[in-house]
Amino acid sequence: MTSFLVVPQWQGSSSSRAMRLVDGAEAIRGDLPSARTRVLEVPLEAGDAQGTGVDRYSSLVEVRRRMLDALRELEAPVIVVGGDCGVELAAVEHAAADGDVALVWLDAHPDLNTPGSSQSGAFHGMVLRAILGEGAPGLTASTALVPGRVLLAGVRAPDDAETLLLEEHPLPWLDSDDVTPEKVVAAVEATGASRVYVHIDLDVLDPGDIDGIGFPEPFGVPAARLVETVQALTARFPLAGAGITEFAPSSPDAADGDLSVVLRLIGALRGPRPA
Numbered sequence: 131m132t133s134f135l136v137v138p139q140w141q142g143s144s145s146s147r148a149m150r151l152v153d154g155a156e157a158i159r160g161d162l163p164s165a166r167t168r169v170l171e172v173p174l175e176a177g178d179a180q181g182t183g184v185d186r187y188s189s190l191v192e193v194r195r196r197m198l199d200a201l202r203e204l205e206a207p208v209i210v211v212g213g214d215c216g217v218e219l220a221a222v223e224h225a226a227a228d229g230d231v232a233l234v235w236l237d238a239h240p241d242l243n244t245p246g247s248s249q250s251g252a253f254h255g256m257v258l259r260a261i262l263g264e265g266a267p268g269l270t271a272s273t274a275l276v277p278g279r280v281l282l283a284g285v286r287a288p289d290d291a292e293t294l295l296l297e298e299h300p301l302p303w304l305d306s307d308d309v310t311p312e313k314v315v316a317a318v319e320a321t322g323a324s325r326v327y328v329h330i331d332l333d334v335l336d337p338g339d340i341d342g343i344g345f346p347e348p349f350g351v352p353a354a355r356l357v358e359t360v361q362a363l364t365a366r367f368p369l370a371g372a373g374i375t376e377f378a379p380s381s382p383d384a385a386d387g388d389l390s391v392v393l394r395l396i397g398a399l400r401g402p403r404p405a
């Protein structure tokens with residue numbers, strides 16, 4: 131049965147409003163089944179880069195360590211609720227350790243920078259690269275995911291360094307318009323993996339369908355189609371794990387306005403329920 135791990139990590143975000151991620155995690159937690167949900171304690175301090183090129187590195191390393199401990203104790207599959215996208219490092223590492231997992235990266239951004247290429251120093255823009263095995267020591271997957279097992283979906287705002295990387299080392303990629311149940315399921319089948327990890331940065335949604343995000347990008351995936359796509363994925367493949375990240379509501383009232391779509395996505399991740 132699905133477990134939930136709430137990780138109110140904000141240290142991976144470069145937003146001046148990164149603390150809103152803590153409010154977002156708490157807003158979602160309030161609607162999760164309490165007996166199935168654990169809240170991870172995140173360091174209060176920002177932490178420092180320690181010369182790595184990753185802002186707030188020391189706190190991020192500590193969260194990764196605590197997450198891996200917690201994930202080992204929780205019943206799979208675990209749905210990790212962020213927090214910033216950086217929480218996906220430990221979550222994917224844990225869920226995909228046996229190598230038979232495809233990662234569907236539903237996100238406006240590819241998050242493929244390195245500490246050297248990043249303009250912001252924010253780890254949430256480096257996390258997929260870290261999952262693929264490149265990054266700062268202590269913030270890189272111990273078992274790297276193979277690039278052919280990653281599907282970029284709804285990604286539409288790579289920066290210059292990421293664009294160059296994707297030209298030289300293309301990854302499977304579906305534009306927002308192609309994020310449909312049929313195409314995403316077919317693309318995951320093409321990876322040859324038997325299970326799926328679903329990463330949802332809420333900024334993959336069209337900004338018309340969600341308010342509480344820090345880095346909105348136009349021409350996203352409509353909420354109804356995203357829900358249908360996730361439903362199709364969890365109907366077709368066993369869920370290895372999932373993450374839902376970057377919810378940063380401006381106020382409790384604003385959070386309420388977005389929670390219905392967030393909860394529909396979580397329901398789709400949990401999959402078809404026995405009656």
Ligand SMILES: [Mn+2]
Binds near residue numbers: 237
């Ligand atoms: Mn992201």
